Amino acid sequence: MFRFDYMDALAGALLVLLGIAVTWISVANYPLGTASRMGPGMFPAGLGVVLAFLGVILALQSLRRPGPKPDIRIFSPFFVLGGIAAFAALIVPFGLIPAIFAIIVISSLADLRIRPVSLILSCIGLSLLAPFVFVFLLGLQIPLLRWPF
Amino acid sequence: MDLLGSLALGLGVALTLQNLLYCFLGALLGTLVGVIPGLGVLAAISMLFPLTFHLEPTTALIMLAGIWYGTTYGGSTASILLNLPGTPANAVTCLDGYPMAKQGRGGIALFMTTVASFFGASFGIILLTLFTPVIAEYALRFGSAEYFALMLMGLVASSTISEGSAIKGLAAVTMGIIIGLVGMDTQTATIRFTFGNLGLLEGISLIALAMGIFGVAEIIMSIRRVHAADIDPESVKLKAIVPTRDDVGRSWFPMLRGASIGSFFGTLPGTGPSIAAFISYAIEKRVSKSPERFGNGAIEGIMGPESANNAADQTAFIPTLSLGVPGSATMALMLGVLMIHGVAPGPNLISDEPELFWGLIMSFWVGNIILLLLNIPLIGVWVRMLTIPYHLLYPAVLMFICLGAFTSGFSALNIWMVAGFGALGYAMRIFRFPGAPLLLGFVLGPLMEEHFRRAMVLARGDFAVFFERPISAVIMAITGLVLIWGVWSSEHLRAKRGARALEREAARRAAHHPEQEAPDGQN
Numbered sequence: 001m002f003r004f005d006y007m008d009a010l011a012g013a014l015l016v017l018l019g020i021a022v023t024w025i026s027v028a029n030y031p032l033g034t035a036s037r038m039g040p041g042m043f044p045a046g047l048g049v050v051l052a053f054l055g056v057i058l059a060l061q062s063l064r065r066p067g068p069k070p071d072i073r074i075f076s077p078f079f080v081l082g083g084i085a086a087f088a089a090l091i092v093p094f095g096l097i098p099a100i101f102a103i104i105v106i107s108s109l110a111d112l113r114i115r116p117v118s119l120i121l122s123c124i125g126l127s128l129l130a131p132f133v134f135v136f137l138l139g140l141q142i143p144l145l146r147w148p149f
Numbered sequence: 150m151d152l153l154g155s156l157a158l159g160l161g162v163a164l165t166l167q168n169l170l171y172c173f174l175g176a177l178l179g180t181l182v183g184v185i186p187g188l189g190v191l192a193a194i195s196m197l198f199p200l201t202f203h204l205e206p207t208t209a210l211i212m213l214a215g216i217w218y219g220t221t222y223g224g225s226t227a228s229i230l231l232n233l234p235g236t237p238a239n240a241v242t243c244l245d246g247y248p249m250a251k252q253g254r255g256g257i258a259l260f261m262t263t264v265a266s267f268f269g270a271s272f273g274i275i276l277l278t279l280f281t282p283v284i285a286e287y288a289l290r291f292g293s294a295e296y297f298a299l300m301l302m303g304l305v306a307s308s309t310i311s312e313g314s315a316i317k318g319l320a321a322v323t324m325g326i327i328i329g330l331v332g333m334d335t336q337t338a339t340i341r342f343t344f345g346n347l348g349l350l351e352g353i354s355l356i357a358l359a360m361g362i363f364g365v366a367e368i369i370m371s372i373r374r375v376h377a378a379d380i381d382p383e384s385v386k387l388k389a390i391v392p393t394r395d396d397v398g399r400s401w402f403p404m405l406r407g408a409s410i411g412s413f414f415g416t417l418p419g420t421g422p423s424i425a426a427f428i429s430y431a432i433e434k435r436v437s438k439s440p441e442r443f444g445n446g447a448i449e450g451i452m453g454p455e456s457a458n459n460a461a462d463q464t465a466f467i468p469t470l471s472l473g474v475p476g477s478a479t480m481a482l483m484l485g486v487l488m489i490h491g492v493a494p495g496p497n498l499i500s501d502e503p504e505l506f507w508g509l510i511m512s513f514w515v516g517n518i519i520l521l522l523l524n525i526p527l528i529g530v531w532v533r534m535l536t537i538p539y540h541l542l543y544p545a546v547l548m549f550i551c552l553g554a555f556t557s558g559f560s561a562l563n564i565w566m567v568a569g570f571g572a573l574g575y576a577m578r579i580f581r582f583p584g585a586p587l588l589l590g591f592v593l594g595p596l597m598e599e600h601f602r603r604a605m606v607l608a609r610g611d612f613a614v615f616f617e618r619p620i621s622a623v624i625m626a627i628t629g630l631v632l633i634w635g636v637w638s639s640e641h642l643r644a645k646r647g648a649r650a651l652e653r654e655a656a657r658r659a660a661h662h663p664e665q666e667a668p669d670g671q672n
Contacts, residue, residue: 007579007580007581008580010580011317011580011582015320018324022327025342026341029341030334030339030341031337031339034610035605035610035611035612036605036606036608036609036610037606037610038601038602038605038606039337039339040334040336040337040339040341042602043330043598043601043602044327044330044341044342047323047326047327047330048327050323051320051323051324051327054316054319054320054323055320057316058314058316058317058320061316061640070579070580071579072579073369073372076369076370076372076373077369077571077572077575080365080368080369080372080547080571081365081369081568081571081572083544083547084365084547084550084551084564084567084568084571085565085568087548087551087564088551088561088564088565088567088568089561091551091555091561091564092561096552099551100548103544103547103548103551104544104545104548107543107544107547108540108544110369110372110373110543111372111373111540112373113540115540118540118541122541122544122545126545126548130548130549130552133200134552134556138200138203140556142555142556
């Protein structure tokens with residue numbers, strides 16, 4: 001346990017920053033208009049103020065109470081998001097099958113145990129299943145394999 | 150059109166071969182998702198949504214709705230047989246369902262909850278059929294001020310009443326609205342918050358947002374926490390599924406009370422099947438002549454909640470279809486699906502798209518009958534699904550999420566957005582912010598801005614318009630009360646819960662027993 005709720009204090013500070021940024025961008029770039037003819041900047045500028053206000057309340061509350069220690073994992077989000085990023089980077093230049101292999105292999109690492117046989121089997125299985133559903137059954141035009149060079 | 154004619158029209162739509170097929174598919178997939186812990190209904194709907202892109206909006210909605218109410222059916226199976234709630238709405242079914250299974254009455258429990266689910270759903274559908282057109286007709290008189298007030302009430306209620314800090318809920322809603330404003334402003338064609346990225350002109354993809362915040366974040370949280378169930382095949386062998394006369398006799402009133410409670414809470418913003426099920430359980434225990442039986446396999450303790458959560462699933466459609474104001478994240482997703490298919494939600498929906506509205510309602514009957522027939526014979530299959538190890542399941546789910554995002558626009562940008570929202574969703578879990586209000590804000594944000602600006606034009610810039618028009622004033626007053634009550638009660642409860650958590654932690658430290666973590670899902 002923490003003596004203060006540090007996590008909420010941090011969250012509140014982030015909300016304040018985000019709110020200020022939103023209001024700043026809106027006021028600087030989009031016309032505010034008048035109350036009877038509102039421009040595109042008015043509504044987001046107001047929302048930014050609301051968000052910053054909520055952040056202040058959250059941060060103030062957090063100082064009055066103890067808070068739990070967060071349970072933060074590093075590898076789970078790293079490999080899951082990394083796998084998605086690999087899929088996004090590969091699908092257009094290299095096609096579907098390499099993208100599937102990349103996301104399955106990389107995201108499987110998040111489990112922190114490597115099981116080569118089941119990994120290979122699920123790569124092959126999904127490389128057959130996904131094209132079957134999306135390309136064959138649904139008739140979508142997704143290139144399966146490509147060489148951009 | 151009279152009611153019977155409408156129902157016949159709807160039945161005709163629901164019984165076409167294509168709609169029947171997709172209704173079946175939705176119910177089947179929903180049950181599957183409901184059984185598997187670590188895969189929420191929102192993730193499932195957003196994952197399967199790309200499959201419905203090329204369909205008619207009616208068929209798409211029929212299938213997605215099937216997933217929604219199917220999960221509640223499926224969730225009860227996992228609760229009873231394994232003491233693992235597949236969805237939060239079924240958590241309370243564990244309390245008496247699992248003891249029944251241990252006493253060898255699992256088959257009866259499954260059979261009876263299926264009946265209760267069907268009863269509750271039917272009750273909800275009847276109310277939906279009767280009230281939606283009436284409310285929609287009344288709502289035709291609403292102007293922009295009323296709509297803005299209604300949406301504000303929906304957002305405030307759903308963010309403050311749900312579990313956790315009300316301030317965080319409100320912050321999530323506000324962030325959702327801001328994310329919803331990205332792209333071209335509908336009134337002045339000004340491009341906002343795109344930072345020069347042409348792909349963002351049409352705004353953030355609803356699918357990418359839902360899949361990231363619910364699907365990806367849920368997976369990150371569940372890895373190495375959700376384990377495949379270790380099931381003794383003997384324990385799920387159903388010795389008897391025919392209930393005794395005593396069981397049937399005890400079940401009538403809990404079912405009826407559950408259905409009424411569920412129908413009520415289903416329509417309100419912020420409450421839904423989970424809360425309805427908990428309240429139903431509490432009431433059954435209160436009115437029972439022998440409350441000591443609860444927790445030891447009392448059949449009333451599963452019939453009430455299962456009837457309540459299914460009724461709530463159905464009545465949640467009332468505000469969504471009659472007003473175009475969804476009360477929960479799932480309903481917001483349904484509304485988003487309608488809008489993506491080019492159907493304008495609101496009170497005109499029933500008269501503009503009678504086939505869609507009545508077809509959808511009649512498909513609920515079809516779907517519930519399918520589920521009634523499906524659930525019992527397939528129990529063996531569902532239980533086997535639970536033994537699929539999570540480390541095989543989650544990479545495949547991720548792959549389908551990415552592929553789904555890609556096919557909803559054929560650009561890699563959507564997949565990057567999934568990754569971005571996955572990171573945001575994970576950060577929100579760590580900071581304990583609720584995800585559902587963000588999705589609601591995202592869907593309603595642009596509509597709110599439009600109504601707000603239009604109301605201000607009509608009132609010549611006078612903010613008092615929201616408090617001078619009688620309907621709008623009443624809604625605003627309710628919103629204010631909900632806001633004050635929500636903030637007060639969440640702080641009050643949190644103080645109590647915080648004290649309890651401290652006690653528990655102290656006890657745990659003393660005993661050195663690692664506490665098992667429950668998988669965390671959401672509606």
